[in-house]
Structure formats: structure tokens, C-alpha cells
Amino acid sequence: MRILIVGGGVVGRTLALALAQRGTRVTLLDRQAALPAASWGNAGHIATEQVEPIASPATLRSVPRRLFWRGGPLSLPPAQAHVWLPFALRLALASRPARFRHGRAALAGLLAAALPAWQRLAQALGDPALVRADGHLVAWESAASAARGRAAWEAADTGTARVDAVDAATLARARALAPAIADAIRFIGSAQVSDLDRLAAALDAALAAAGVTRATGAATLARDGERMRVPGHDVDLIVVAAGIGSRALLAAAGERAPLIAERGYHIRAAAPDWPADLPPLVFEDRSIIATRYADRVQLAGFVEFARADAAPDPRKWQRLEAHAAALGLPLRPPFERWVGARPTLPDYLPAIGRSTRAANMFYAFGHQHLGLTLAPVTAELLADAITGAAPAIDLSPFDLRRFGTFA
Numbered sequence: 001m002r003i004l005i006v007g008g009g010v011v012g013r014t015l016a017l018a019l020a021q022r023g024t025r026v027t028l029l030d031r032q033a034a035l036p037a038a039s040w041g042n043a044g045h046i047a048t049e050q051v052e053p054i055a056s057p058a059t060l061r062s063v064p065r066r067l068f069w070r071g072g073p074l075s076l077p078p079a080q081a082h083v084w085l086p087f088a089l090r091l092a093l094a095s096r097p098a099r100f101r102h103g104r105a106a107l108a109g110l111l112a113a114a115l116p117a118w119q120r121l122a123q124a125l126g127d128p129a130l131v132r133a134d135g136h137l138v139a140w141e142s143a144a145s146a147a148r149g150r151a152a153w154e155a156a157d158t159g160t161a162r163v164d165a166v167d168a169a170t171l172a173r174a175r176a177l178a179p180a181i182a183d184a185i186r187f188i189g190s191a192q193v194s195d196l197d198r199l200a201a202a203l204d205a206a207l208a209a210a211g212v213t214r215a216t217g218a219a220t221l222a223r224d225g226e227r228m229r230v231p232g233h234d235v236d237l238i239v240v241a242a243g244i245g246s247r248a249l250l251a252a253a254g255e256r257a258p259l260i261a262e263r264g265y266h267i268r269a270a271a272p273d274w275p276a277d278l279p280p281l282v283f284e285d286r287s288i289i290a291t292r293y294a295d296r297v298q299l300a301g302f303v304e305f306a307r308a309d310a311a312p313d314p315r316k317w318q319r320l321e322a323h324a325a326a327l328g329l330p331l332r333p334p335f336e337r338w339v340g341a342r343p344t345l346p347d348y349l350p351a352i353g354r355s356t357r358a359a360n361m362f363y364a365f366g367h368q369h370l371g372l373t374l375a376p377v378t379a380e381l382l383a384d385a386i387t388g389a390a391p392a393i394d395l396s397p398f399d400l401r402r403f404g405t406f407a
């Protein structure tokens, strides 16, 4: 079986490897934009605790206090209202209690399998230390916000992860980096990808060893009777795993995928004093996360609903730099700046499955804030479905038919 995967982010690459390991002939096609895709600029957090879909009544209630102009992370640019208003309406519908509960059950199943899938992948890549299963820290800067935040996490469904007290030595190390920390908790059962560049290189080496063909170019889809084809590629099956680019590709096949770009920003700098073994550190009052990669520390945050190709908003990088200064973090300028798009569907569940509009098409996209976390488990499940094995987890909640189709 010859399979073309469109999209070489973490979802596309892990899927290419899983399919090659199952004996198929895979070509991986990517358009390779100038800025690295979300997969190579994210916060590195294997977020097994994020079982509650963001499409929730609590999210809707929190919108006013989370707006960017009030110091929060949420940006709804007026000039992009035509992009985010229709999405906001769908999000409100998907936040109804019954759909929230359904989404939580579906996400919980995937997330429970996410870390074991990562550990299998790291083993297969010959680099088990790529995954550091050492939890993460959540810190607050006042006793009041710590009490509120801790109570909220203790009441939340955190799946296979659990909240624990942070030991005095770890708290002291975090405070040595950010003296403003009033209190913190530690999650057990979450993890970190040690370094995204190392991950990309390890995946590339494994893909080459497994005989996966790489191609560069922007795919388009064209209909050919019951099937779709990508001009220039003669294959049996097509898998769309193109992150935010999936929307346009799916539309050509008559599939409705109401994806939006939830753009996030990061800055990275050298920070030689940052302990190499400190897990990701969330500053919850500021909605940012600090992650130590090989020789850099990264601060990431913001949720900006906009076209993926809109010009970046430099105020977000400036705000990240201001957060670093206010916290007293030992980052040494110059700062590298990056913006990338989380591919998000209104119910905050990914789309994983088989097209009902094209006989030869599968898809895996829409992993929102959890694409790094869920890539290996998505790859295993979809590779099984494609090669005729029964996936270990029911994929029906992730079927695109939940959004209807274009006539």
C-alpha cells in the first residue's frame, strides 16, 4: 500500500513512522514554511492532566477577565472578527454540559494512553531520555491566587495525572529562578519532551531508516470520482495531517472542518543558571509556561484567534519579555521570537479518522493545545485503522462527521 501523508509536523512524522513500521510505503509531503510549525515551537509539555476540554462553561465565564488588553492571554483582534466570531458561536454550542462531558470522556481515553505511547516512541527512536516523565510545576505569585488555583486543580478531573505538594527543595529551586513565587504544586504523571530539535532530528533519522520518502511542496487536493488525489503523487491512500492547513485541504473533499488558528507566541534565550532537570514551570497568574530545552529556556503563552498567516503582534513578545523581567527570570537576551498556530476545532477534540467523502482519505489534525502530547497515540491508533487492525481506542468521537459535510 502506497500512502501519502500531507503535513510533516509532529502528527505527520509520528504517523509516517508508525505506518512504515506496519509495512506500508510512505511518502511524507510538507510545504516547509519559513517559521517552524507549531510542532517545533511549543512548550514541550506532555499534558496528560488536561482532560477537561477547553470547550466548557468555565472557559466561557473566564473570557472577560482573560482578555489581552486586561493583561490576560486571550486575544480576539477586532480586524479578525470574521474569523473568530463563527468559531466562538460553535465553541459556545460545544460547551453545553452534555457535550463537555462527552468530550471529557473521549479526551480522557486518549490522554491516558499518551505517555505510554511517548515512551514507546522514544524507545523506538533509540533515545528514551527524550521523554522526561517528571511531572510539571504550577506556581502562583500571591497566597490568594495560590489558594484559588490549588483548589481549582484539586477539584478538576486530571485523568491519570495527579496533584501533589511540591517538596521544599524543589520550591526553593523554583524561587531561586523567580523570587516572586508564593506557592506551587507539582503534578505527577505529566511529562516533558526534553528538546524539540532533538525530537525532530530523531524522527527524521528513524523515517530515513524506515524508508519513508520525503517530498517538499504545498499539496492541493483534487477530486477523481469517489477518490481524491494530490497532483504529482500516484498513491493508494492520502492522509491529511497538515495542522491548520488541513481546513483548506479537507474543504476540497467536501468535508467540513471548522478549524481555527489559536496562535501562541514564545521567546527563547540562553539561561545557564536554569537547572537542567527542573520540569516545566507554569506561572498560572500570567498564563505562561517556562520550559528548559537543551541550551535555551523558552517562555510561551497567548491564545490569539486569527488567520494563521496574519502578521504577528509584537506586543505579545514584548509582554513575554516583561513577564520575564517582572518575575526576575535569569534569561540572557537576545530573545528569539516565534509565533505558531494551534489547529483547533470548536469542541477541542482532534479529528482522527476516515473520510466519508473520499474513498481513499484519512485525517489526523485539530489537536489544539495537545498536539505534542497526543501525536504518538494518534499515530498508533490511526496507523492501526489504516492497516486494518482494530484501534485500541474507539475513534468515533473524533470523526469529522460531528461537524456535518458540505453538500
Ligand SMILES: Cc1cc2nc3c(=O)[nH]c(=O)nc-3n(C[C@H](O)[C@H](O)[C@H](O)COP(=O)(O)OP(=O)(O)OC[C@H]3O[C@@H](n4cnc5c(N)ncnc54)[C@H](O)[C@@H]3O)c2cc1C
Binding pocket: 006, 007, 008, 009, 010, 011, 012, 029, 030, 031, 032, 033, 037, 038, 039, 040, 041, 042, 043, 044, 045, 046, 047, 217, 218, 219, 220, 241, 242, 243, 244, 245, 246, 249, 262, 263, 264, 265, 266, 300, 301, 340, 341, 342, 343, 364, 365, 366, 367, 368, 369, 370, 371, 372, 373, 374
Ligand atoms: C505556543 C504553543 C505552545 C504549545 N504547547 C504545547 C504543549 O506544551 N504540549 C502539547 O501537547 N501541545 C502544545 N501545543 C500545541 C501543539 O504544538 C500542536 O497541537 C501540534 O504541534 C500540532 O501538530 P500538527 O503536526 O498537527 O501541526 P503542525 O505542527 O502545524 O504541522 C503541520 C505541518 O503541515 C504542513 N502543511 C500545512 N498545509 C500543507 C499543505 N497544503 N501541503 C503540504 N504541507 C502542509 C506545515 O508546513 C506543517 O509542517 C502548543 C502550541 C503553541 C502554539
